[in-house]
Amino acid sequence: MLTRVCGLVVLLAATSWLVVVAPALAQVPTPPPPVQVEKPSPSPGPQFVWIAGHWTPQGSQWVWIAGHWVEAQGAWIPGRYQNTAQGWIYVEGRWKK
Numbered sequence: 001m002l003t004r005v006c007g008l009v010v011l012l013a014a015t016s017w018l019v020v021v022a023p024a025l026a027q028v029p030t031p032p033p034p035v036q037v038e039k040p041s042p043s044p045g046p047q048f049v050w051i052a053g054h055w056t057p058q059g060s061q062w063v064w065i066a067g068h069w070v071e072a073q074g075a076w077i078p079g080r081y082q083n084t085a086q087g088w089i090y091v092e093g094r095w096k097k
Contacts, residue, residue: 026057027087038067049076056090073097 032055040050053067074097082089 025089025091026059027084027089028057028060028062029087030062031083031088032062032081032090036064040067040069044069047072051076051093052078054079054090054093055081057088 035055036053038053043050048069049072051068051070054065055062056065057063074095077094077096079093080091082091
């Protein structure tokens with residue numbers, strides 16, 4: 001059973017005392033603004049990947065998160081914006097190993 005408590009999504013297992021808690025996704029009623037154009041600084045090394053900046057929901061508005069270099073941990077799958085029945089969300093990027 002899923003329930004929302006204090007901004008968290010809580011999964012209650014029916015056959016066990018195990019409780020898994022994950023942050024609820026912030027939702028914004030309007031789509032994000034256009035992506036900002038960024039000029040990456042020089043790469044710190046060949047094993048680094050540029051993670052582009054993106055808009056992320058904060059409260060009921062969008063806030064820009066600047067791009068940055070990170071050490072590669074596989075292939076980077078960029079985040080995406082998704083329109084839901086409750087509003088727009090940002091689904092974080094992830095590494096595919």
